[in-house]
Amino acid sequence: MASQKNSGELLKEGLADALGFVFGALAGWQLGVVLGFDFIGTPGYGAAQIAGLVLIVVGCGVGRSVARRLLSIEKP
Numbered sequence: 001m002a003s004q005k006n007s008g009e010l011l012k013e014g015l016a017d018a019l020g021f022v023f024g025a026l027a028g029w030q031l032g033v034v035l036g037f038d039f040i041g042t043p044g045y046g047a048a049q050i051a052g053l054v055l056i057v058v059g060c061g062v063g064r065s066v067a068r069r070l071l072s073i074e075k076p
Helices: 007-035 047-072
Strands: none
Touching: 007 047
């Protein structure tokens, strides 16, 4: 049987997901800017912009995963 989570645990999970998603997207965007693949600041849809978008999307996923992993660390 699945374990039941209380509302406090669900709130922590939701906040971790949201913050990880946003900060991951910002990190991916900044990495794209540094590497010359700015999706947001350049017009058009060339290869560089698509590469920048991919970095943003990957950053979203990685940020969420890191936030969830940090949340799951057992506290002594």
